[in-house]
Amino acid sequence: MSATDLRNQGNTLYAARKYEAAIVCYTKAIVKNPNTALYFTNRALCHLKLRQWDKALQDCQRALDIDRSWVKGHFFMGQAFVEQAMYDEAITSLKRAHDLAKEQKLNFGDDITSALRVAKKQRWNMIEEKRIQQEIALQTYLNRLIKEDKERQIEDLKNQEGMATCEEVENICENMDKRLIEVNSLFSQLDDRRKRVGHFDPVTRTDLTQEQLISNFSLKEVIDAYLEENPWAEDY
Structure with a gap:
């Protein structure tokens, strides 16, 4: 043959x-x-x-x-x-x-461009996952530092005065708990901001409807260029 x-x-x-x-x-x-x-x-x-x-x-x-x-x-x-x-x-x-x-x-057809979109999305997901893990590690680290600082302040207070009052210990605990809440709130806000994506014009901040969308090759080129520079947008 x-x-x-x-x-x-x-x-x-x-x-x-x-x-x-x-x-x-x-x-x-x-x-x-x-x-x-x-x-x-x-x-x-x-x-x-x-x-x-x-x-x-x-x-x-x-x-x-x-x-x-x-x-x-x-x-x-x-x-x-x-x-x-x-x-x-x-x-x-x-x-x-x-x-x-x-x-x-x-x-x-769309075979190559579809595969390219998948590759870009997967790369973005990998980068995003790594960033999230880094944020979690940082949040955990800051929480531990605050707790260690609280314990150290209480210990220092006991060493200085021999016997710390309940009120003084409570003040330290309240201040440190407040710091913990503030730190965790900041990380929570970061997470919420990432998830908050609406259908609006980024300039006028007004809602967009389907009727306002125009099919245009020039617009497609602009969008493709934007996605090239901002692969995270593939998710939305």
Whole structure:
């Protein structure tokens, strides 16, 4: 069988979701013609379906070594990077795939742009999760410092006067409890502010209705540019 025949057989098996068998066919096609990028991305797609991310990346890289402008090589590589939580690399690959598809006038529908949105959102979620964990750690640290300060002040008071009065101890406790409430309130306000997102014009602060929204390619370009600089907005 020729390399083309083997590739066609692999496509039939892939359509039947027999990915491992399809890989065998694509591998045989590669042996017969190792300089065809298409065969490597065919096999890479099977690896993606089997969640074999490293193998998918290897095949995508081999395809791109043959043809740097091979859109599917960048596209599938981006998908594999997303699955490995390598979001910066994924975004770079998917942007390249998107640009090449436009240059070559290839129609991938919304597949590449959708994958790019997912990568950006996942990267934002990862950054946001890390930031939240840092906030929690800081809040915990400040709470501990306040409690330790309260205990130290009470101990100092006892050492200075021999016997601290109940009123003096209560004053220290009240002041420290007030500090705790203030600190925790600040963190709570930060959390509430993140969640408070309304449908309003950011300039006039007036409500927007669906009828006011205009379909416009220039507006879309502005929005795309905004999302590029503010990936957090993908969530809203």
